[in-house]
Amino acid sequence: MPTNNRCTVTSCDDYAVCKGMCRKHYRAKRLYGDPEATKRPxxxxxxxxxxxxxxxxxxxxxxxxxxxxxxxxxxxxxxxxxxxxxxxxxx
Ligand SMILES: [Zn+2]
Ligand SMILES: [Zn+2]
Incomplete structure (x- = not known):
């Protein structure tokens, strides 16, 4: 497992867990279609x-x-x- 796998979202340096994004951004991407939409509307x-x-x-x-x-x-x-x-x- 590579350990330097970082989230592709600019200004985010969490570890990527799925599709090059960290858990938070991947979730936002799935929920809102935009990984940067990190909080609920x-x-x-x-x-x-x-x-x-x-x-x-x-x-x-x-x-x-x-x-x-x-x-x-x-x-x-x-x-x-x-x-x-x-x-x-x-x-
Ligand atoms: Zn991220
Ligand atoms: Zn109505």
Whole structure:
């Protein structure tokens, strides 16, 4: 294992653990698509949905848009389980 493997991000001299980046920068790259985005974006004041001015509730969305996303996820989960159920029943 080379020990002089440094993070490729300028001004960072942590050891690279993955794809030439240190753990912190690799994580930022994966999460935000930019290794230099090292901290989470400030918690938004408003919904991230275009043209929606409602106050932020959770996951970047207002309560209304969060619930839409939540219900969609729940429906997807149910649909997957149903497939699983029928797959098992068919055996
Ligand atoms: Zn780094
Ligand atoms: Zn909204």
């Amino acid at each position: 400030e918690s938004p004041d408003h919904c991230c949905v275009d043209a929606c001015e409602a106050p932020h509730f959770a996951k970047g969305r207002c309560h209304h848009h969060y619930m839409i996303e939540y219900r969609a996820r729940k429906r997807r989960f149910k649909a997957e389980n149903r497939e699983l159920f029928y797959a098992e029943a068919a055996e």
